[in-house]
Amino acid sequence: MHLALRPACLWREAKFSQARRREKGDRELPCGTQNAQQSGSLEVSRPGEHGMAQVAGASRPRAAPGQPFVFKLVLLGSGSVGKSSLALRYVKNDFRSTLPTVGCAFFTKVVDLGAASLKLEIWDTAGQEKYHSVCHLYFRGANAVLLVYDITRKDSFDMAQQWLKDLEKEFHPGEIVVMLVGNKTDLGEEREVTIEEGKEFAESKRLLFMETSARLNHQVTEVFSAVARELLQREERKEGQTQRRDARLALNERPAGQAKCCAR
Numbered sequence: 711m712h713l714a715l716r717p718a719c720l721w722r723e724a725k726f727s728q729a730r731r732r733e734k735g736d737r738e739l740p741c742g743t744q745n746a747q748q749s750g751s752l753e754v755s756r757p758g759e760h761g762m763a764q765v766a767g768a769s770r771p772r773a774a775p776g777q778p779f780v781f782k783l784v785l786l787g788s789g790s791v792g793k794s795s796l797a798l799r800y801v802k803n804d805f806r807s808t809l810p811t812v813g814c815a816f817f818t819k820v821v822d823l824g825a826a827s828l829k830l831e832i833w834d835t836a837g838q839e840k841y842h843s844v845c846h847l848y849f850r851g852a853n854a855v856l857l858v859y860d861i862t863r864k865d866s867f868d869m870a871q872q873w874l875k876d877l878e879k880e881f882h883p884g885e886i887v888v889m890l891v892g893n894k895t896d897l898g899e900e901r902e903v904t905i906e907e908g909k910e911f912a913e914s915k916r917l918l919f920m921e922t923s924a925r926l927n928h929q930v931t932e933v934f935s936a937v938a939r940e941l942l943q944r945e946e947r948k949e950g951q952t953q954r955r956d957a958r959l960a961l962n963e964r965p966a967g968q969a970k971c972c973a974r
């Protein structure tokens with residue numbers, strides 16, 4: 711029950727924050743819905759209008775046979791590491807200087823993986839320290855998380871490790887797909903975190919790992935596609951297991967007379 715109510719609460723939280731920020735002149739980025747199908751069209755609306763209750767909950771079956779799977783992907787990381795820029799680049803193929811996110815921003819994008827397509831609900835959270843306490847509300851029910859740091863800021867890499875600890879409290883091992891993302895590779899001269907450090911940490915925690923530049927559009931689509939592929943593979947494995955279990959059950963449920971006949 712609380713899951714169905716949660717988005718409305720978050721919406722209110724975001725709106726209150728925005729009202730406070732408006733007075734200070736910060737960027738307003740509502741936790742609204744931005745739909746970007748492959749055409750790139752974009753519309754912004756209040757979450758309630760899109761039935762946000764369905765966003766909560768870790769299990770994402772297909773809406774109906776033949777319909778794409780729906781997965782919730784959350785962007786987490788310190789302030790100014792480039793979470794919004796990665797989302798904007800991926801969804802709109804755009805890059806512009808942005809103000810800090812307030813609450814969260816919400817996008818959807820249909821990903822075509824050839825054999826199948828799926829819908830990603832992308833939650834871009836606010837990275838500023840003052841929002842840390844509410845962020846765990848946003849990543850509840852996630853299927854995947856992009857743990858973003860800025861390669862020119864060691865503190866953001868340390869913070870990504872902290873975020874992972876928060877995730878470990880919320881999810882069982884292997885329950886969600888987590889990718890560590892080192893952003894701003896175009897600022898290589900100011901690098902404070904080597905690619906080896908990123909890789910090593912990711913391997914030690916069994917995370918996917920990539921470095922990106924939202925500015926130069928380097929490996930941005932690859933990040934989201936890799937996560938989408940992993941999500942789909944997991945879902946297909948789960949479906950396979952369910953089918954095998956159903957087949958076993960059907961065998962066990964064969965009428966007794968028939969079983970006798972075949973045992974002859």
Ligand SMILES: Nc1nc2c(ncn2[C@@H]2O[C@H](COP(=O)(O)OP(=O)(O)OP(=O)(O)O)[C@@H](O)[C@H]2O)c(=O)[nH]1
Pocket residue numbers: 787788789790791792793794795796806807808809810811812835836837838893894895896897922923924925926
């Ligand atoms: N050079 C460079 N700058 C980037 C890149 N990605 C983002 N930026 C800049 O970094 C600043 C912060 O980017 P945002 O996308 O707002 O960062 P954020 O993580 O969403 O920040 P919060 O909303 O505070 O959590 C902006 O000025 C961006 O233009 C990148 O790949 N390269």
